Amino acid sequence: MMATNGKHACGFKEAVSVSSNGNKEDFAKSQNGTETEPSKMRNGGRVPPERFTFSPRPTIEDIRRMQAEFTDERDWNKFHQPRNLLMAMVGEVGEVAELFQWRGEVAEGLPDWTEPEREQLAHELSDVFIYLVELAEKCRVDLPQAVIRKMALNRLKYPASKVHGSAKKYTEYTD
Ligand SMILES: Nc1ccn([C@H]2C[C@H](O)[C@@H](COP(=O)(O)OP(=O)(O)OP(=O)(O)O)O2)c(=O)n1
Numbered sequence: 001m002m003a004t005n006g007k008h009a010c011g012f013k014e015a016v017s018v019s020s021n022g023n024k025e026d027f028a029k030s031q032n033g034t035e036t037e038p039s040k041m042r043n044g045g046r047v048p049p050e051r052f053t054f055s056p057r058p059t060i061e062d063i064r065r066m067q068a069e070f071t072d073e074r075d076w077n078k079f080h081q082p083r084n085l086l087m088a089m090v091g092e093v094g095e096v097a098e099l100f101q102w103r104g105e106v107a108e109g110l111p112d113w114t115e116p117e118r119e120q121l122a123h124e125l126s127d128v129f130i131y132l133v134e135l136a137e138k139c140r141v142d143l144p145q146a147v148i149r150k151m152a153l154n155r156l157k158y159p160a161s162k163v164h165g166s167a168k169k170y171t172e173y174t175d
Helices: 060-074 082-100 115-138 143-157
Strands: 016-018 024-026
Touching (some): 060 143
Antiparallel strands (some): 016 024
16 A cells, blocks of 8 residues: 555545634645635635645655665765766656556546556656755755755746746747
8 A cells, every 4th residue: 555644645635624613614725835715715616625745754855865875885876976877867767757658648646546556656756856866966956955946936937927827938928
């Protein structure tokens, strides 16, 4: 059985909580984890499903350290130069792609996948992530902080008020 951090495997469940006055109210968490007022979350009368969330541990730094220990114990640092790690990561991305190959469109939560298929995907995504974290380390990129900076740039490039509901690339906007 795949770990689902206590939630439904597909990551969806009705986000309903009971308020302090005992009334059942619909709540959903925004991206920064704070609860949003019900009235603001209602979208044509529909309440968005609760987002799937990750466990808080291990942190990215924990994963960097665990992989560093793994390579040190095996005297593999001599092989783990940036270019080799990049090749290894791309190879693992290929293995992820293989799992999706010929399936056509796959719905969020992978409802038609078996547990062994889900576990295989978890393994391959982990391989990609492990190599990504080590690649960042070996390139001296502080990945969590770099992500914060990049997300700030993304928000500037794609103001929600301007691009809401559109998947166009920022270069396609004329104004
Ligand atoms: N030189 C290596 C070899 C492996 N690993 C670690 C990181 C990855 O998480 C995983 C990759 O192992 P494999 O190369 O054996 O690849 P798979 O686990 O994907 O096996 P397979 O290719 O049979 O699917 O092991 C590593 O850090 N350095």
